[in-house]
Amino acid sequence: MPAKKAQTLIALIRGSSKIPSSPEKTMIVEELFEVSRLASLTPLPRRCLFQLIHAMRAFDSSLAAIAVHHHISPAHPSMGKYLSAFRDETKLPFTETDRLYYQKLLVNRRNDLVHKAGCYPAGRHDVIRLIDAMCGCISRVL
Amino acid sequence: MRSSELLTLAREVRRQVSNRFTLVAYPDHPYLLEPPELLIGGEGLLTAVFVPKADEMRRPALLQSRLIASRLALPIETRCVLLRPLSVKPQFEVANFAEATQNFDALIQSDNQTRRLGDMVQDGSIRFRYPENLERQRLLNATRSALALTLTGLGRRRTASMPSTSLAAVDAGAMADAVGRVAGQSLASATGALPADGRRRGSLLQTFRRGSQTLMSARSDRRGRALSLAVRASALDQFGLDNGVPYSRSAPLPMVFPDEDVTEFVSYEKLVRAASLVGLVIGPAGQPQLIESFLELEAIARQRRLRRTDLEFWLGHA
Numbered sequence: 430m431p432a433k434k435a436q437t438l439i440a441l442i443r444g445s446s447k448i449p450s451s452p453e454k455t456m457i458v459e460e461l462f463e464v465s466r467l468a469s470l471t472p473l474p475r476r477c478l479f480q481l482i483h484a485m486r487a488f489d490s491s492l493a494a495i496a497v498h499h500h501i502s503p504a505h506p507s508m509g510k511y512l513s514a515f516r517d518e519t520k521l522p523f524t525e526t527d528r529l530y531y532q533k534l535l536v537n538r539r540n541d542l543v544h545k546a547g548c549y550p551a552g553r554h555d556v557i558r559l560i561d562a563m564c565g566c567i568s569r570v571l
Numbered sequence: 572m573r574s575s576e577l578l579t580l581a582r583e584v585r586r587q588v589s590n591r592f593t594l595v596a597y598p599d600h601p602y603l604l605e606p607p608e609l610l611i612g613g614e615g616l617l618t619a620v621f622v623p624k625a626d627e628m629r630r631p632a633l634l635q636s637r638l639i640a641s642r643l644a645l646p647i648e649t650r651c652v653l654l655r656p657l658s659v660k661p662q663f664e665v666a667n668f669a670e671a672t673q674n675f676d677a678l679i680q681s682d683n684q685t686r687r688l689g690d691m692v693q694d695g696s697i698r699f700r701y702p703e704n705l706e707r708q709r710l711l712n713a714t715r716s717a718l719a720l721t722l723t724g725l726g727r728r729r730t731a732s733m734p735s736t737s738l739a740a741v742d743a744g745a746m747a748d749a750v751g752r753v754a755g756q757s758l759a760s761a762t763g764a765l766p767a768d769g770r771r772r773g774s775l776l777q778t779f780r781r782g783s784q785t786l787m788s789a790r791s792d793r794r795g796r797a798l799s800l801a802v803r804a805s806a807l808d809q810f811g812l813d814n815g816v817p818y819s820r821s822a823p824l825p826m827v828f829p830d831e832d833v834t835e836f837v838s839y840e841k842l843v844r845a846a847s848l849v850g851l852v853i854g855p856a857g858q859p860q861l862i863e864s865f866l867e868l869e870a871i872a873r874q875r876r877l878r879r880t881d882l883e884f885w886l887g888h889a
Binding site: 433434436437439440441442443444445446447449450458519520522523524525526527530558561562564565568571 | 598612644649
């Protein structure tokens with residue numbers, strides 16, 4: 430399931446003209462391929478954490494590349510800043526409700542997983558849920 | 572087309588196209604309960620391939636509902652291609668094929684499908700013809716979607732704040748009766764896609780009309796079938812398609828009231844997103860006594876921004 434979601438996101442990113450072909454785009458796609466490659470890594474908590482880290486790096490870089498397409502350059506780039514900037518972009522169907530929804534689903538959870546010692550995804554369903562949210566957020570702004 | 576046939580086709584097309592393309596059979600998109608059969612992206616070109624299912628062959632409106640959701644969820648420049656099934660029945664071809672195809676960007680007939688699809692996927696000259704119109708409609712729809720998402724969240728918060736003793740499942744018939752009472756009348760079939768069994772007890776989804784608003788009661792199950800059906804029906808009820816662009820009708824948001832809490836359902840969040848995309852609000856589950864006050868909240872939200880007092884009233888309402 431995480432692999433299928435990552436594959437869908439790869440197709441969306443590779444097929445998007447908003448993220449032009451570049452070494453950076455190749456790296457984004459490579460990060461997402463890692464999600465599939467790790468499918469048999471054990472133990473499970475390590476696999477889940479690695480899958481999420483690769484997906485998050487792809488997500489962060491995708492947001493940055495889409496922001497460049499829209500000539501958005503926040504002073505201190507962060508996921509929250511990008512989401513606010515997309516909300517303010519009048520050509521995108523990304524509302525304040527969307528921003529709050531994805532901020533709540535992604536930003537806080539990401540911060541815990543990346544910065545808090547001993548913090549792991551709650552299991553495979555947690556990975557699926559978070560990759561789904563990343564894919565949802567990106568598809569609103571692509 | 573059987574699943575095995577589609578996977579064979581996918582493998583053959585994958586061999587044909589450059590390795591800079593990614594092909595996903597049965598993609599898992601976070602806003603689509605009924606995605607296209609294939610999603611192929613590469614070199615800045617995105618193609619969604621639709622193969623009509625058996626029920627869509629009988630009722631092409633169902634294929635339209637799938638296309639509407641995909642146009643709203645996938646990037647604007649996505650080319651939506653209709654692949655004619657190899658075993659197409661004559662009545663589909665004669666009566667419905669022309670109408671069903673005009674909203675797609677390309678049609679692939681039965682001969683040499685693999686080669687034609689492979690060529691088409693890599694052909695940058697095939698484009699969606701009305702991107703500006705679609706962009707405008709998606710922006711207009713974003714406001715309705717946001718409202719639907721907010722109200723669904725408020726419905727969920729209200730039930731989450733209730734004592735567990737009051738969350739026992741109600742009889743599906745009781746929920747339908749309550750929605751029917753509020754609506755005042757039943758609706759047999761508004762779109763041709765909605766179930767035509769009116770208020771029959773035990774059916775998955777029952778639909779009613781309250782003025783220009785569609786209200787539904789849904790019988791819950793762990794697969795979320797009734798709510799999925801409500802999403803599908805709402806896409807058809809709320810949108811018209813013209814040259815592949817979905818135009819939203821300016822009616823009040825449709826609502827569905829499940830008889831039981833289904834938030835534990837594995838894809839519930841996807842269900843909520845898919846519903847919001849077509850403007851469908853999922854009301855508080857299993858609480859027939861809250862239907863009227865929830866409808867009042869929706870009416871207020873349609874007219875103005877919700878205030879703290881509105882939220883306090885709703886969330887604290889006994």
